[in-house]
Amino acid sequence: MKEINKVVLAYSGGLDTSVIAKWLEDTYLCEVVTFTADLGQGEEVEPARAKAEALGIKEIYIEDLREEFVRDFVFPMFRANTIYEGEYLLGTSIARPLIAKRLVEIASETGADAISHGATGKGNDQVRFELGAYALKPGIQVIAPWREWDLNSRAKLLAYCDRHGIEIQKKKGKSPYSMDANLLHISYEGDLLEDPWNEPEEDMWLWSVSPENAPDEPTYIELTYKSGDIVAIDGVEMSPATVLAHLNKVGGANGIGRVDIVENRYVGMKARGCYETPGGTIMLKAHRAIESITLDREAAHLKDELMPRYAKLIYNGYWWSPEREMLQAMIDTSQTYVSGCVRLKLYKGNVTVVGRESDLTLFDESVATFEDDAGAYDQKDAAGFIKLNALRMRIAAQKGRKLL
Structure with a gap:
């Protein structure tokens, strides 16, 4: 050097x-x-x-x-519904x-x-x-x-x-855990958590009440989306950082966002960590809900297939890589019509979608209805569709190919 x-x-x-x-x-x-x-x-x-x-x-x-953190890093990540190894919302x-x-x-x-x-x-x-x-x-x-x-x-x-002669202030009642916090989450590692069998102590958690102690009445909130990002809560326009701070507060008050996981670090070892991500947990659920009515089926499925790769890139430190930027361009393009409103019920650690609407919805009630569809969908068409999709399996069966 x-x-x-x-x-x-x-x-x-x-x-x-x-x-x-x-x-x-x-x-x-x-x-x-x-x-x-x-x-x-x-x-x-x-x-x-x-x-x-x-x-x-x-x-x-x-x-x-x-603001830069949430606008340019957290929001782009959530457009992809990103989650690492099925549970970690990548706060650190x-x-x-x-x-x-x-x-x-x-x-x-x-x-x-x-x-x-x-x-x-x-x-x-x-x-x-x-x-x-x-x-x-x-x-x-x-x-x-x-x-x-x-x-x-x-x-x-x-x-x-x-x-x-370096002065260090010793905090009274300092946590024994190694902790990292930002607007998206707070993490806990070390001390008794190093044994994956030990249950975390209740007083470890700082951002959320336990689901058992959460209010007995549910909290309802409405999130307004524009091109994949939340722009308002309950009709009040907010900046990205304000959105996340608000969701952290209301989510934590309802016991939302706690996870206890053993993850696979990039350097090769397994590590146990506990995370509180109340706002992010709400955002993930709501974003999938607004996409469910505004995003094309195959586009949605392709995003789901690519998401684990995208999550791994972020977890492993490749945010500034060309492959992440390529994926981001595709993800951002997919969000063009992801606008509308999602209504959520928060109750004792759970986030439940109870409504979604959009001027750009692909949901057509006249086609989906179980009542008289007035000719919007010809059910007879399904017969040919099924037979064509079964053709390769019928031929294999006729040739004596065994499935089991």
Whole structure:
């Protein structure tokens, strides 16, 4: 690695990244620029400025990226009804390409030679950050301290802070879990969750009430869609970030969005994680409902076939790849007529679609009715349709081919 003069660090203000800021200065004898993103994690990000200043950092970036995050990353992902391995709504995965984008942009703005992050060498995030960075700025250098240093425990990190006079605020009642949050979700890993047999403790969950303690009366909401994206809730127009924040609140209040899964990480291991995604859970159900009346059958089926590939690309860190962009172009084209309104009932952890309507609907009651269809559909046509589709099987049977 060539000489590093300046590095942009993805900085949270916590223990790990505070140690990394000092370690980078001492190890590479370089200047450090900090970048802190507000993605709707629910905590004030401005205190990171004071912490960075206390470390002697001169260039400090703190940015509110909530609208960009939902508009340009979350909403496009939900147009595809994306879900990884049948359960995970990719809350952490989809935030990483935006952070990678800003890291390399800030590196260009400040003349930095490298970027750095606090992801460990055992997880997916190192891959996501770095694939994104290399795709957007091929010559950028990446420093991943967890793959270089020997400060591989909390005790060693705290001892490093003591030696170098790094002040770390110890939060009372701090969660024992490794957590990540943004407007789409909050995740929990580690501690007792490392044994897949252990049930999560109820007080672990921060965004949602348990379904048992949710209200005894259902909550009804109406979501208005335009070209595949939610633009209003209960008739009130909202920005993308406001939509998701509102759905998180109403979903969490009704016990919606908890999952407990063991997922397959890109680096090869299985990992157990718990996630709260109340707004995303509602969005997935509602989007499929509006597509059910506005999207052509074969277009819908093709999307469903391609979705697992698309989900895997995002999970594995390939948001900025040409194949994801190709798929996105197809997905976005499919949403041209996906507009209308969906009515949902939220009740004790469940999201139930109870109505859908659209001026662009493909649902034709005169054809679908069980009553007199007044000649809109000739039932006699079905006989020839069935016989033609059975032809290959009839021929095989006549030739003595056995099915079992």
